[in-house]
Amino acid sequence: MNIIKFRGWNGYEMLSWEDLLERRYFPGDTDGIKFMQFTGIKDKNGKDIYEGDILSRDLKAMGRPNGHDFSVVKWNDKYARFSVAENKIWNVIGNIYENPQLLN
DSSP, X not given: OOOOOEEXXXXXXXXXXXXXXXXXXXXXXXXXXXXXXXXXXXXXXXXXXXXXXXXEEESGGGTXXXXXXXXXXXXXXXXXXXXXXXXXXXXXXXXXXXXXXXXX
């Protein structure tokens, strides 16, 4: 069974699912909050991966030349799924709201 939960960015802090429930914020009733859905997938360290997360993977560990590959988790309308595979090689290194500098 997939767990459905969200986190939210209110412009200055990331709110956990528990914070959102406690403050009675729900998708659709945003009050300026950017909601990010949990993908149902965890990274190689067991951390939940959410929409908007910035991921890194070690290419050397995949048998490729040294370096890292980066990806931002997004919803893919065409395939009705998130743009991340459950392969335990990704590592969450930040998100698009708290760490935009990682996108440069």
